[in-house]
Every structure is written in structure tokens, then in C-alpha cells.
Amino acid sequence: MNTLLTLVLILVMVAAGGWVFRFAGQKVTGNAPAFRDMPFAVAFGYVLGACLLLFSIWYFFQPTTTEAGVPNAGVVFFRWAVQFFIIAAIAAFLFRLLGRTVGTAGSRKLFRQMPLTASFGVLVVILYAFTAIFAAWIAPHGQEEIFAKVNVLPGGNAATGGDPLHPLGTDQIGRDLLSRLIYGAQNTVGIAFVTTCLAFFLGGSLGFLAATLQGWLDQILSRAVDVLMAIPSLIFALLLMTIASAWAGSERWLLTIYMIIIIAVIDSTRVFRLARAVGLNIVVMDYIEAAKLRGEGLGYLIFKEILPNATAPLLAEFGLRFCFVFLTIASLSFLGVGIQPPLADWGTMVRDSAQFINFAAFSPLTAALPLLAAGAIALLTVGVNFVVDWMLHRSSGLKE
Amino acid sequence: MHSVIRIILQRLALGLLTLFVVSVVIFTAVNMLPGDFAQAILGQGATPEAVEAIRKDLGLDQPPITRYFQWLGGAIQGDLGNSFAQANFASFVGADSGVRTTVAQQIAPRFANTMFLAAVTACIAVPVSLVLGILAALFRNSVFDRATNVTTLTSISSPEFFLAYVLILFLAVLNPLLPSLSNIFEGMSFGERLEKTLLPALTLTLVVTAHMMRMTRAAIINLLASPYIEMARLKGMSPMRVIVKHALPNALAPIINVIALNLAYLITGVVVVEVVFVYPGIGQLFVDSVKIRDIPVVQACCLIFAAAYILLNLLADILSILSNPRLRHPK
Numbered sequence: 001m002n003t004l005l006t007l008v009l010i011l012v013m014v015a016a017g018g019w020v021f022r023f024a025g026q027k028v029t030g031n032a033p034a035f036r037d038m039p040f041a042v043a044f045g046y047v048l049g050a051c052l053l054l055f056s057i058w059y060f061f062q063p064t065t066t067e068a069g070v071p072n073a074g075v076v077f078f079r080w081a082v083q084f085f086i087i088a089a090i091a092a093f094l095f096r097l098l099g100r101t102v103g104t105a106g107s108r109k110l111f112r113q114m115p116l117t118a119s120f121g122v123l124v125v126i127l128y129a130f131t132a133i134f135a136a137w138i139a140p141h142g143q144e145e146i147f148a149k150v151n152v153l154p155g156g157n158a159a160t161g162g163d164p165l166h167p168l169g170t171d172q173i174g175r176d177l178l179s180r181l182i183y184g185a186q187n188t189v190g191i192a193f194v195t196t197c198l199a200f201f202l203g204g205s206l207g208f209l210a211a212t213l214q215g216w217l218d219q220i221l222s223r224a225v226d227v228l229m230a231i232p233s234l235i236f237a238l239l240l241m242t243i244a245s246a247w248a249g250s251e252r253w254l255l256t257i258y259m260i261i262i263i264a265v266i267d268s269t270r271v272f273r274l275a276r277a278v279g280l281n282i283v284v285m286d287y288i289e290a291a292k293l294r295g296e297g298l299g300y301l302i303f304k305e306i307l308p309n310a311t312a313p314l315l316a317e318f319g320l321r322f323c324f325v326f327l328t329i330a331s332l333s334f335l336g337v338g339i340q341p342p343l344a345d346w347g348t349m350v351r352d353s354a355q356f357i358n359f360a361a362f363s364p365l366t367a368a369l370p371l372l373a374a375g376a377i378a379l380l381t382v383g384v385n386f387v388v389d390w391m392l393h394r395s396s397g398l399k400e
Numbered sequence: 401m402h403s404v405i406r407i408i409l410q411r412l413a414l415g416l417l418t419l420f421v422v423s424v425v426i427f428t429a430v431n432m433l434p435g436d437f438a439q440a441i442l443g444q445g446a447t448p449e450a451v452e453a454i455r456k457d458l459g460l461d462q463p464p465i466t467r468y469f470q471w472l473g474g475a476i477q478g479d480l481g482n483s484f485a486q487a488n489f490a491s492f493v494g495a496d497s498g499v500r501t502t503v504a505q506q507i508a509p510r511f512a513n514t515m516f517l518a519a520v521t522a523c524i525a526v527p528v529s530l531v532l533g534i535l536a537a538l539f540r541n542s543v544f545d546r547a548t549n550v551t552t553l554t555s556i557s558s559p560e561f562f563l564a565y566v567l568i569l570f571l572a573v574l575n576p577l578l579p580s581l582s583n584i585f586e587g588m589s590f591g592e593r594l595e596k597t598l599l600p601a602l603t604l605t606l607v608v609t610a611h612m613m614r615m616t617r618a619a620i621i622n623l624l625a626s627p628y629i630e631m632a633r634l635k636g637m638s639p640m641r642v643i644v645k646h647a648l649p650n651a652l653a654p655i656i657n658v659i660a661l662n663l664a665y666l667i668t669g670v671v672v673v674e675v676v677f678v679y680p681g682i683g684q685l686f687v688d689s690v691k692i693r694d695i696p697v698v699q700a701c702c703l704i705f706a707a708a709y710i711l712l713n714l715l716a717d718i719l720s721i722l723s724n725p726r727l728r729h730p731k
Contacts, residue, residue: 003577039638039640041535041640042539045539045544049543073573073574074570074574074575077569077570077574117550117553226418227418227421227422227425228425230418230419230421230422230706230709230710230713231422231425231426231702231705231706231709232664232667232668232705232706232709233668234668234671234672235668235671235686235701235702235705235706236702238671238686238687238690238698239426239429239430239690239698239699239702240429241690242690242693242695242698243429243430243432245693246693323557327557327559330559331559331560331561331671331672334559334561334672334675335671335672335675335687335690336687336691337687337690337691350561350562350565354565354676357565357568357569357573358573358580360569360573360574361573361574367569367573370565371562371565371566371569374559374561374562374565375562377558377559377562378554378557378558378559378562381557381558381559382553382554382557382558384557385553385556385557386553389553
């Protein structure tokens with residue numbers, strides 16, 4: 001109740017501050033139009049923003065440990081978040097600068113129009129791809145390598161229960177967590193990528209086929225897709241995974257293969273819809289008519305005539321679908337039915353280390369572990385979404 | 401007949417048909433299990449007699465079509481069969497206590513809990529997203545708009561469990577304002593229940609609000625180029641009034657649609673969030689049953705989720721038809 005009262009009091013004070021700010025502005029600038037026509041809400045917003053900024057700066061410079069020697073966990077986390085944000089912004093800016101000076105004329109032009117968020121997204125995607133491909137060289141240990149020391153705390157400081165050999169510590173059976181985090185990029189991202197490609201191959205080819213042939217094939221495929229789309233995808237995936245787990249029996253790796261197929265099929269329905277819609281707009285074009293009159297086969301029509309003209313919308317959709325598949329796989333693994341151990345995977349890591357979050361007040365580093373794995377998932381999807389958002393914005397033209 | 405009623409009846413019939421086909425799909429999927437349920441429960445070392453006994457007990461000796469209609473008929477009357485985990489197979493060793501938990505008994509209280517969570521989320525998310533969407537449209541391309549754009553994009557793309565753990569970290573562990581475990585039981589007072597539900601509801605709000613807010617903003621901005629908005633502006637209306645009085649009512653159809661779609665999404669998104677917060681809802685029951693392969697419960701939950709999803713989509717469809725004045729008042 002007390003917190004609520006304080007909050008209301010602060011809001012009232014900010015509101016008063018907003019009024020004073022506008023009034024003072026009007027008086028000082030001699031009724032400049034910017035202040036004269038300023039709605040109260042805008043003044044309120046400015047003052048609120050300024051207050052939040054000031055509070056953040058004050059909070060940032062609070063000591064990280066209290067007088068009693070206990071870490072001030074709130075400040076520690078806040079500093080990490082702010083530092084990450086600033087580093088990310090600087091990295092994105094430098095990356096854009098690099099893109100503007102190096103490369104072909106086309107790529108330089110692309111980087112010139114790019115907002116900071118999109119360049120951040122591109123940078124994130126490149127970093128993840130690099131980590132995923134070269135995981136074996138980057139990771140200090142193997143993903144299934146078991147060490148004698150179990151439950152080593154993160155930090156690498158021997159005095160606080162860490163070990164310099166394992167900067168992020170080890171898990172309950174002694175596997176190096178940093179290595180598993182790096183290998184997680186390979187497994188989680190790699191599997192999601194393969195699944196999305198499969199979904200696009202399935203959905204795209206069937207969608208174009210339906211658009212080109214039309215008639216009964218189109219009807220059957222479209223109605224089947226309607227039915228599959230009426231079941232929420234995560235629920236359907238879980239149902240099918242139950243059955244797949246019975247089929248796979250004790251062979252865990254088989255379950256991962258089944259998962260790829262199941263999610264690819266479920267997701268291909270969305271791709272089918274888009275591919276069919278885009279395809280229908282293309283098959284009425286004159287050049288398709290010309291190709292048909294030339295006597296070209298179905299394969300030529302689909303791959304040489306329709307596909308090149310449908311790449312732009314399909315590419316943006318690929319980004320979105322990848323995010324969706326990636327999140328579905330991460331959720332399934334988090335729920336314990338996705339990617340199976342001993343493969344390192346972020347969703348499973350979050351689930352296994354989730355209880356550490358309760359120790360945040362005593363040891364912020366330990367509590368950061370589940371957030372690190374979950375954040376690794378979030379960062380990639382956020383990055384891809386930033387890029388896709390920019391691509392869609394560009395292709396839709398600049399509407400107000 | 402009135403054209404609107406005809407369209408709505410058509411949609412309803414279509415929705416029922418979809419539901420029927422979906423139930424067939426679910427039933428077929430479940431029947432693709434290797435061997436059958438009896439084998440699945442008893443495992444490798446089962447004696448043929450025990451398998452036969454369970455098969456008879458569960459009615460598995462009948463052909464699939466008969467079983468499908470029995471299941472469907474039962475489901476319509478609210479009888480979803482017996483849960484494998486709870487059905488005590490004690491009867492086969494001669495000690496039947498006579499008490500069997502039906503799937504319906506297991507699901508009913510949890511379904512109520514999930515609905516409560518969804519309702520709380522909707523009560524927070526809908527007003528917040530509408531206000532934010534209107535504000536973002538009003539101050540479009542300003543710092544505020546860009547900041548909300550980036551924030552919402554981030555929260556849409558993050559996995560639910562990431563948001564959940566961040567909220568737990570800040571609101572439950574570092575500042576103990578709300579409980580991080582939602583252990584809800586019967587006989588709790590409403591206030592206590594609300595307090596325990598608040599953190600999962602906030603997580604879902606973050607996920608859902610982002611989407612609704614972006615759609616609200618887009619729907620309003622789409623209309624701002626129309627001549628009647630220009631007219632309203634020219635006669636000196638304040639920007640806020642232009643949006644609330646002139647743009648919003650016309651943007652209502654897409655907004656209602658996206659709200660209903662997001663409520664449908666809530667039904668799915670609820671699974672992960674319930675697991676994180678150990679909220680005793682239908683999503684958690686579903687995941688637990690998936691893990692122990694309790695087929696009747698999985699089947700029933702799947703059907704309920706699908707039904708809710710289809711119904712909400714149907715509602716979205718119907719509401720957007722109703723909000724179109726051209727269809728409501730045909731010439």
C-alpha cells in the first residue's frame with residue numbers, strides 16, 4: 001500500500017513539474033510557439049522522461065556493495081543492463097560506420113539508409129552465425145566433456161567458489177557452462193535454421209504448386225492448411241511430440257529429428273499461405289503466359305519464373321519464421337520435450353539453472369546464468385526482428 | 401434473411417465444421433502411437449494378459465471409428481474419459497478402491513484458473529495497449545514513438561520465459577513485491593488469488609500488449625491520410641480529438657480483430673508461463689501429461705485449447721463484421 005501511495009505522490013509531483021516546466025518555458029522564451037501550443041501531456045512526458053533519466057544516472061552510480069558487505073544486487077544488474085545497452089549501441093554505430101566505408105557501392109548505400117536498430121540486428125546475426133559455425137574452435141572445452149569439479153560457481157574467482165578454468169562455472173554433473181553456452185549456438189540456432197529451411201522448402205514448393213496448378217489440388221491443400229492452422233501451433237507441436245517420444249523410445253537423438261520434422265510441417269502451413277498468395281499474383285502475369293505457350297514444364301515455371309519474382313516477400317517471411325521456429329524450439333526444450341541431452345541447448349539450460357535466480361540477492365553472478373541463456377535466445381530473435389522490421393518498412397514505402 | 405445474420409450463421413457453421421475436423425485430426429494423431437495405449441502404459445515387460453485387460457477396460461478392442469464417436473460423444477457431454485495416471489490400475493491386482501479421477505474432474509478447476517489468469521491479463525493488457533497505441537499514433541515519429549517501438553519489438557521477440565525470469569528477478573527476488581510462485585488453491589480469498597496471479601499476468605501482458613499496441617498504432621496511422629481526417633484537422637480540432645473522435649471509431653474493426661487474436665494467443669502462450677510460475681492451470685497439466693504420456697488428458701487439453709482458439713478467432717471474425725456499419729445497415 002505504501003509503495004502505491006509513493007507512486008501516486010511521485011506522479012502528482014511530476015504532473016505539477018510538467019505544468020511548471022511549460023509555464024516557465026512560456027515566460028522565458030516569450031511565448032515561443034513550441035511552448036505556447038504544447039499540450040499538457042507532452043510537458044508531462046518531457047518531465048517524466050527527465051526524471052527517469054536522472055533517477056537512472058543516480059542509481060547507476062550507487063555503490064555495488066552495501067556497508068555490510070552484501071552485494072547490492074539491484075545496482076549490479078542495472079549496471080550490467082546499462083553497460084550492455086551502451087556497448088551494443090556503440091558496436092552497432094561502429095559497425096554501420098564500417099559498412100558505410102567498406103564494401104561495394106550497393107552495400108555502402110544500404111548501410112547509409114540503415115537505422116541503428118537494423119545495423120545492430122545485422123551485427124547480432126553475423127556474430128551468432130560466426131559463433132555457431134566456429135563453436136568447436138571458440139569453446140574452451142567440449143560440450144559433453146565432464147570435469148571432476150561439479151557445481152563450480154561462475155566468476156572464476158577461487159575465493160568465492162569459482163575456478164579460473166571455468167569462467168561460468170560447471171553444472172551439476174561437471175560440464176563447463178561457457179562451452180555449453182557456445183555450443184548451444186550451434187545446436188539451437190543450427191536446428192532452428194534447418195527446420196526453417198525445411199518448412200520453406202515444403203510450404204514454398206506446395207504453395208507455388210497450388211498457385212500454378214490451381215483446381216482440386218489447390219482446394220485440398222488449402223483446406224488441409226486451414227485445419228492445421230486452426231490448432232494452436234505450440235499445443236499441436238506438444239501433442240505430436242508426445243507421440244514422437246513414444247516412437248523414438250530410448251533413442252533420444254531420434255526425437256530431435258522428429259521434432260525438426262514436426263515443427264517444419266506445422267510451420268510450413270504459414271509459408272504455404274504466403275507462397276500461394278504471392279504465387280497467385282505472379283501466375284497471372286504475361287511472362288508466365290509466354291512461358292506456358294513456349295511449352296515450359298512445371299519445374300521451370302516454378303523455379304525459374306515464379307521463385308525469382310517472389311524472393312523479396314519470402315525473404316522477410318524467412319526472418320520472421322526463423323524467429324518463430326527458434327522460439328518454439330526453445331520453448332519445447334524449456335518444457336523438457338525439445339532438443340535432448342547430451343546436446344547443449346539454451347532452452348534446457350534455462351530450465352536447469354532457473355532456480356539459481358532466487359540467489360540473486362546474495363550472488364548476482366550466479367543468478368545471471370539462467371538470464372544469460374534466455375537472453376542469448378532473446379538477443380537473436382530481437383536482432384532478426386529489427387532487421388525484418390526495417391526490411392518491411394523499406395518495402396512498404398514510407399507511410400507517414 | 402438479414403444479411404449480417406446470414407454471414408454470422410455461415411461463420412458459426414464453418415467454425416463448428418473446423419472444430420469437428422480438428423477433433424478428427426487430434427484423434428488420428430493420438431492413434432498413431434506405436435502399439436496402443438495399453439502397451440504404452442505398461443511398458444516393455446508387460447504380460448499379454450495385463451495388456452489385454454487394460455485394453456478391454458479402456459475399450460481399445462473396438463474399431464477406431466467407434467472409439468472416435470464414443471470419445472466425441474463423451475466430450476460433448478463433458479465426459480472426457482479417465483486419466484491414465486489417475487486411473488488406478490490397482491483394479492488389476494485386485495484392490496480396486498472404486499475411485500477414479502476422470503479427466504473432466506482433473507481439468508475443470510485448472511480450466512477455471514487458466515481463465516482467471518487470461519481474464520486478469522486481458523483487463524491489464526487491453527486498456528494499456530489501447531492507450532499506448534493511441535499515444536504512439538498521436539506522437540508518431542517522436543522519441544516516445546521510437547522508444548515504444550523498440551521496446552515493444554523487443555518484448556514481442558523475447559521468449560516468454562525470458563520475460564518471466566526478468567520480472568521474477570526484479571519484482572520478486574530483488575524487491576519482494578509479488579510472490580514468484582503462484583500456488584493457488586481452493587478457498588483462497590479473491591485478493592490473495594489476484595496477488596498470486598499478478599506476476600504471470602504481467603508477463604503475459606508484456607507479450608500481448610506489444611502486439612496489440614503496434615496494431616492499434618498502425619490501424620490509426622493508416623486512416624490519418626483520409627480526407628475526413630484532413631477536414632477535421634483543418635477546422636481546428638486538437639490532434640487528440642481528431643484521433644479519438646474520428647480515427648479511432650473507424651479503426652475499431654482491425655483493433656477488435658487483433659485483440660481477439662491476441663486473446664487466442666494467450667491461450668497458447670499460457671503454457672510456458674504457467675510452467676515458469678508453477679501456476680495450477682490447464683497449460684501445466686498439459687505439459688505434465690505430455691511428459692508422462694497420459695494420452696486422454698493430452699487429447700482433452702488439446703481439444704480444449706483448439707476449441708478456445710477457434711472460438712476466439714470466430715469471435716474476432718464476427719465482431720469485425722458487426723463493427724462494419726456497411727454490413728450492419730445494408731441498403
